[in-house]
Amino acid sequence: MRLTLAVLPLLALAGCSSFQAHPDKVTPVPEERLLAYQQPVESGGELVVNRDLGMLGGGCYVAVLVDRRVAARIGVGEQVRLQVPSGTRVLGIGVDKQDDTLCGMGRLNRELAVPVTPGQRQHFRIVSEAKSGFDIRPLAP
Numbered sequence: 001m002r003l004t005l006a007v008l009p010l011l012a013l014a015g016c017s018s019f020q021a022h023p024d025k026v027t028p029v030p031e032e033r034l035l036a037y038q039q040p041v042e043s044g045g046e047l048v049v050n051r052d053l054g055m056l057g058g059g060c061y062v063a064v065l066v067d068r069r070v071a072a073r074i075g076v077g078e079q080v081r082l083q084v085p086s087g088t089r090v091l092g093i094g095v096d097k098q099d100d101t102l103c104g105m106g107r108l109n110r111e112l113a114v115p116v117t118p119g120q121r122q123h124f125r126i127v128s129e130a131k132s133g134f135d136i137r138p139l140a141p
Contacts, residue, residue: 018054018128021077026050029080033073037066037082045116047082047091049136051075051126060103061096062126062134065111073098074126089114093126093136110136 049064051074061073064080067090072080092111096104114122123139 017130018052020125021050021053025053025077026079027077029072029074029078033061033075034071034080035073036069036071037084039083041083041085043118044083044085045118045120045122047084047089047114047116048079048121048123049074049082049091049126050079050123050139051077052128053077054128060101061099062108063094063096064126065092065094066090068092070094070097084116086116086118089116091124091136093134108134110134112136112138 047066049072051062053076061075063070064072064074064082066082066084071082073096074080090111091114093108094110095106095108098104112124116122124136125139126134126136128134
């Protein structure tokens with residue numbers, strides 16, 4: 001009985017962590033939630049951001065930011081492709097300020113410095129974990 005009581009909370013926490021979606025299950029962010037960086041940039045690169053599947057924050061959109069400008073509002077299991085100029089870009093995630101529910105009232109600010117070279121494509125994923133919350137991480141293509 002004690003073992004069951006000790007293991008149940010761990011299983012519950014593990015169930016709140018996100019997991020990477022199979023490529024067949026990933027859908028593009030709908031056009032109405034694409035806000036910037038959609039036009040090809042001469043001598044630029046592409047940043048591809050996928051959001052994991054999972055229950056934690058599942059009913060909320062997350063703002064994807066490039067150079068601290070909102071580029072897209074991404075949902076669970078979605079992908080956005082961003083066309084960015086070369087040079088060092090600041091790729092981040094934040095609270096979706098267009099959301100007027102409790103999701104839009106939280107605090108979230110994670111950023112990465114991403115060196116972009118012409119013609120380069122880089123992949124990232126948004127994860128959500130019970131212990132640390134949301135994060136954005138590089139992903140090998």
